Amino acid sequence: MRVNTISLRKIVAAIVIVAVLTLGAAAAVKTGYVSRVSRSLSMLSAAGPSGQVTATGGSGSATGGFGPGGSAPRTEGRLGAAGGEAQGASSAQALTNVACYAAILAAIATLVGVSASAVRAISRGSASPRRRSASAT
Amino acid sequence: MKRVNAVKVILDIAITIGFLLLMEPKATGLSLHEWGGLGICVFFVVHKLLNWSWIKAVTTGFFSKKVPASMRLGYVVDVLLLVGFSLIAISGMGMAKTIDFTWLLARSGAWKGLHAAASFLTLAAVGIHLGLHARWIGNRARGLAALLAGGKAIAAPSFAKGDSDAR
Numbered sequence: 001m002r003v004n005t006i007s008l009r010k011i012v013a014a015i016v017i018v019a020v021l022t023l024g025a026a027a028a029v030k031t032g033y034v035s036r037v038s039r040s041l042s043m044l045s046a047a048g049p050s051g052q053v054t055a056t057g058g059s060g061s062a063t064g065g066f067g068p069g070g071s072a073p074r075t076e077g078r079l080g081a082a083g084g085e086a087q088g089a090s091s092a093q094a095l096t097n098v099a100c101y102a103a104i105l106a107a108i109a110t111l112v113g114v115s116a117s118a119v120r121a122i123s124r125g126s127a128s129p130r131r132r133s134a135s136a137t
Numbered sequence: 138m139k140r141v142n143a144v145k146v147i148l149d150i151a152i153t154i155g156f157l158l159l160m161e162p163k164a165t166g167l168s169l170h171e172w173g174g175l176g177i178c179v180f181f182v183v184h185k186l187l188n189w190s191w192i193k194a195v196t197t198g199f200f201s202k203k204v205p206a207s208m209r210l211g212y213v214v215d216v217l218l219l220v221g222f223s224l225i226a227i228s229g230m231g232m233a234k235t236i237d238f239t240w241l242l243a244r245s246g247a248w249k250g251l252h253a254a255a256s257f258l259t260l261a262a263v264g265i266h267l268g269l270h271a272r273w274i275g276n277r278a279r280g281l282a283a284l285l286a287g288g289k290a291i292a293a294p295s296f297a298k299g300d301s302d303a304r
Contacts, residue, residue: 033257040254094163101160105153105264112268116207 013118024111033104143284145187146277152180156263160256168235175236178226185219211269214262221259228252 028034155177162170185192195212198204230238231248242248267274 037254037257040250040257043250043253090163094161097161098157098164101260102157105157105260105267108261108264109267109271112265113271114268116269116271119207 010122013122016118017115020111020114024107027107028104031100031104141187142277143281145184146274146281148180148184148187149274152177152184153263153267155180156260160260171229171233171236174226174229178222181222207269211266214265214269217262218259218266221255221262224251224255225259228255 155173158165159170159173159177165173192215195204195208199209199212227242228248228251230236231242231245232252
């Protein structure tokens with residue numbers, strides 16, 4: 001009966017570990033973490049010697065009279081507003097990414113913590129005083 | 138709670154939050170990203186120095202039976218973290234724009250890929266490290282919270298022999 005109890009504990013712990021690891025792997029794939037890592041690694045392996053891109057362009061001359069100048073400030077204003085919106089969206093995206101990284105970190109830490117405590121429970125169970133006293137009798 | 142343990146917990150929290158913020162350069166700005174990265178490296182070295190007795194004990198007795206498997210696993214993860222942080226720092230210096238490291242490292246297109254790959258893999262290693270020391274962190278965080286609340290600090294738990302969190 002004692003052996004059955006310990007075996008059951010081991011089986012339950014093993015199921016928990018496998019389930020947690022599977023869920024973790026699925027979460028890593030789902031969040032795109034794995035693809036990001038593989039993309040970075042493939043980028044690393046494909047990186048060759050650095051090159052320098054030189055932008056070339058012709059020179060032009062602006063000609064105009066006094067009349068059309070009035071529309072210029074309005075255009076600048078639009079560009080400014082668009083730039084501000086883009087900057088806001090970019091910082092919001094950056095904070096979202098940080099939150100995602102925090103979630104990934106927490107998920108990995110939880111997975112490992114749960115697995116470690118399960119392993120600890122197994123080893124504690126196999127060396128518990130109850131078992132030792134039972135086997136002695 | 139001992140003062141050194143309080144320092145350790147505060148340092149660990151700072152490293153974790155700082156590392157997460159540094160994962161996204163747009164969140165901090167490039168200048169802060171680069172200076173903050175150097176700061177994290179200094180924090181990492183201080184973290185290792187504060188736990189030097191543990192490192193020394195496990196290094197010298199790594200292959201002996203006295204060191205349990207969980208502690209060996211933690212040690213291997215720590216070595217991976219050391220490699221990861223070193224790669225991040227070196228590649229970061231190689232591609233730095235606001236700090237001039239050209240006197241030390243030549244600029245190359247390969248640094249970016251190495252920096253990103255090392256960052257993601259180190260993030261995973263940090264997660265494993267935190268998970269392996271979750272009990273230690275939980276105990277110390279409770280002690281620190283009690284200390285900050287002005288109440289009596291929770292006594293540090295006596296760790297059983299072979300507990301990998303005893304550091």
